[in-house]
Amino acid sequence: MRSILPYIITLVFLCISCSNSKNVTQIEISETAGYDRVLEYVNASVSVERELAVEESILLTNVEDGTSILAANINSNLEMYQHKYDIIFPVKIGANQTNTYNVSIVNGEKSKTLKSKTILSEDNLTIDNLSYKATFSTEDDKRGGQVNGIVLKDFNKQLLRRGHIAMHWAPNFSKTSSQYYFNLEDLQAGSKNEIKNDIYSVVKERAGVTDSVPEIRIEGRYEFYADLPYFLFESTMTVEKEVELNLLRNDEMTMDSLFTHLTYTKKDGSIESLNLYSDELDKLEVNHVTDDANWLAFYNLDKGYGFASIRLQYDNTNMDGETSPIHNPYTKITRSSNNGRYWNRVLSDTIQKFPVGSRYYERNAYLVFNVDSTSPEKEIVYYYNCLKNPLKVQVKAGL
Known part of the structure; x- marks a missing residue:
């Protein structure tokens, strides 16, 4: 199956290599059924310390291999002391493996060059x-x-x-x-x-x-x-x-x-x-x-x-x-x-x-x-x- 992951990962590195980021949380993804997953999309709800600016995005960095990918924000719940974002992002993971991702806020202005594959x-x-x-x-x-x-x-x-x-x-x-x-x-x-x-x-x-x-x-x-x-x-x-x-x-x-x-x-x-x-x-x-x-x-x-x-x-x-x-x-x-x-x-x-x-x-x-x-x-x-x-x-x- 053809995958968008290599293209998006490469583009993300080019777009954010000089950006400052701050780690705010982690997401742990586990495959427990014994099937290699060539491509799946993961939904998660993450809390960050403040509301994202228009030019900012949420970045996920794989702790194991250092690869990164941008998440798409599909919903937000913004309150005075809590800022939650529902996100979606693609993953590839082997059977019975666990991957951990650091979650960061990055300047995502240049990431607008990423074109949807749907x-x-x-x-x-x-x-x-x-x-x-x-x-x-x-x-x-x-x-x-x-x-x-x-x-x-x-x-x-x-x-x-x-x-x-x-x-x-x-x-x-x-x-x-x-x-x-x-x-x-x-x-x-x-x-x-x-x-x-x-x-x-x-x-x-x-x-x-x-x-x-x-x-x-x-x-x-x-x-x-x-x-x-x-x-x-x-x-x-x-x-x-x-x-x-x-x-x-x-x-x-x-x-x-x-x-x-x-x-x-x-x-x-x-x-x-x-x-x-x-x-x-x-x-x-x-x-x-x-x-x-x-x-x-x-x-x-x-x-x-x-x-x-x-x-x-x-x-x-x-x-x-x-x-x-x-x-x-x-x-x-x-x-x-x-x-x-x-x-x-x-x-x-x-x-x-x-x-x-x-x-x-x-x-x-x-x-x-x-x-x-x-x-x-x-x-x-x-x-x-x-x-x-x-x-x-x-x-x-x-x-």
């Missing part, structure tokens, strides 16, 4: 990193803004999409009085639609209600990071007024005829692979992919690319701490029009009432991966293990 277009509709280019839908974007398509840069710019609708179509639901179902594409005009970017990431947040089912509030959040082959998405559906639905789903990706196979994890931990365009798929009509499967993916065995959903969190707890109503939950793999295929997690597929306070949450990583000829799921398993076992972060203040 590029947001001027119209906020395209996000570029080294692995892919993701586009948001342009159908009245003020009302929507879900991922519309993904260009795979390492596979001859192959475009993943669903020709007539957005590729990402979740969460979604349908009222019994309607033949249509609705999602983030259908939020009312004026709903929350915010996008923020820094040198390492782009975050897009959507929230509101739809015209047709105003009883349900939807919240969605995308996170895109430099050099990583995946992006994160989380959503919450909250019932604010009792409503009768005939369909409730999340984690839906719908695509044209771009793949040859499906692979997924079973309850016993084993891995199953099926041909998407043969009778093999019929077995899923009875033996479904479970609603809580660790991951699933479509891949093209001939062209060597794949696209996966790694399920990081899945929680149907309501506002009172009890289980929200579901019916026949499973992961559905669907043969669609024009030979398309899609997956989604069915939460309910029958007519039923959903009381106030019902809530449905998901957090997934959507991964572009290389298909190994002998073990197609090899990269999925690696990223699943890394994402489910995040690095341990400890802030040691008062140094």
Whole structure:
């Protein structure tokens, strides 16, 4: 995997070699799950003795090897006697290793020459990193803004999409009085639609209600990071007024005829692979992919690319701490029009009432991966293990 770390480290040394710095705290990063991490992004909250000036930045220096890197400030909590900054920064760390970073305030004026490796277009509709280019839908974007398509840069710019609708179509639901179902594409005009970017990431947040089912509030959040082959998405559906639905789903990706196979994890931990365009798929009509499967993916065995959903969190707890109503939950793999295929997690597929306070949450990583000829799921398993076992972060203040 190509990494931005060597470039940023070199630039930082050039930018700050003559700057004065003061050590204010330390951050200890530990890998405890036994996996080499080529690139991960770490979030931490650090306290400093004063508010940072506009031209200042937070620098992290590895105690072991002396390399340094700038952190991106993503939030601040400034009080009279305490100044806290939420920061994000990239790390590389070996299996079962611990790295310690000194945290300093430096004159960061020249660091503005560092260019983001996750590029947001001027119209906020395209996000570029080294692995892919993701586009948001342009159908009245003020009302929507879900991922519309993904260009795979390492596979001859192959475009993943669903020709007539957005590729990402979740969460979604349908009222019994309607033949249509609705999602983030259908939020009312004026709903929350915010996008923020820094040198390492782009975050897009959507929230509101739809015209047709105003009883349900939807919240969605995308996170895109430099050099990583995946992006994160989380959503919450909250019932604010009792409503009768005939369909409730999340984690839906719908695509044209771009793949040859499906692979997924079973309850016993084993891995199953099926041909998407043969009778093999019929077995899923009875033996479904479970609603809580660790991951699933479509891949093209001939062209060597794949696209996966790694399920990081899945929680149907309501506002009172009890289980929200579901019916026949499973992961559905669907043969669609024009030979398309899609997956989604069915939460309910029958007519039923959903009381106030019902809530449905998901957090997934959507991964572009290389298909190994002998073990197609090899990269999925690696990223699943890394994402489910995040690095341990400890802030040691008062140094």
